[in-house]
Amino acid sequence: MKESERIKSEARAKILKALAHPSRIFIVDKLAEKPYCVCELTEMIGSDTSTVSKHLSILKNAGIATDKKKGTTVYYSLETPCLLRFIGCVEEVIEQNINKQLKSIGQAESR
Amino acid sequence: MKESERIKSEARAKILKALAHPSRIFIVDKLAEKPYCVCELTEMIGSDTSTVSKHLSILKNAGIATDKKKGTTVYYSLETPCLLRFIGCVEEVIEQNINKQLKSIGQAESR
DNA sequence: TTTATTATTGGCTATATTACCAAATAACAA
C-alpha cells in the first residue's frame, strides 16, 4: 500500500469509526430531522449524560455534527447532508443480508 | 429509545463497524474495481495473511463481501454495489473537514 | 503418498473503546 493510500484509508476509517456505534448512528438519524440538545438525546438514548456527551464530541470531532450553545443548553446538528444517503446505503446492506438469510432458510426447508 | 430503534441502530452499527478500519475500507475500495484473492490483498496491504484473512471474514460476515474458491486460492468480491456511493459520501465529509480547517487557518492569519 | 501453496483458525498480548461515577465548568436566576 502506498503512503497516500494508507493516509486516505486511515482518514476514511476515522469517519466510519465515528459512525460505528448504535448510539451514535441513532443520534445521526435524529439530527437528520432537526437539531437536538444533549439532554433531549440523553433522554431518548437512556444512558448517562456524560456518555451521550462523549458520543456527541466524537461526532463533532469527525466533522459529522456541530454544536451551538444557547444559554446552558448545547444544541447539536448535522454538518453533512449526504449522511442521509449514507444511512440509506447501510440499510441496503441490511436488507440484502435479510433476503439472503430468507433464501437460505427456504433452501434448507426444501431439502 | 424503543426496542425497534435499538435493534435498528445496532444492525446499522454492525455494518459500519465492519467498514471502520483502514485495511478493510482499503479492501472495499479495491474490490470495487474487481475481485482479488487473499494473497493479492495481503501483498497490497503488507500485513500478515492471517490478519488480512480475518479482515475479509469480517467483511463477509457483515454481508459486504463474498468469497469464491478456485483451487487453493479464495477470491473475494463486493456484494453491495452501493458501497461505492457510500465511500463517496465519506469522502465528502473528509473534504468538508479539510475546507473547514483551511478556513480556520485563514482566519487565524488575518488576525 | 508426500510436498507445496493458499487460506483459515486458535491463542496470546497490546491497545482501544465504552460506560459509569465523580468532579469541574458554564450560564443563568434568585
Added chain:
DNA sequence: TTGTTATTTGGTAATATAGCCAATAATAAA
C-alpha cells in the same frame, strides 16, 4: 454572591479489537 441546571472532563474497570505467530485445513502438484 449563592444556587441551579446543562454539559463536559477525568478517572477507572470491563469489554472489544487488532495483529502476530503457530497450528490446522484444503487443494493441487510431484
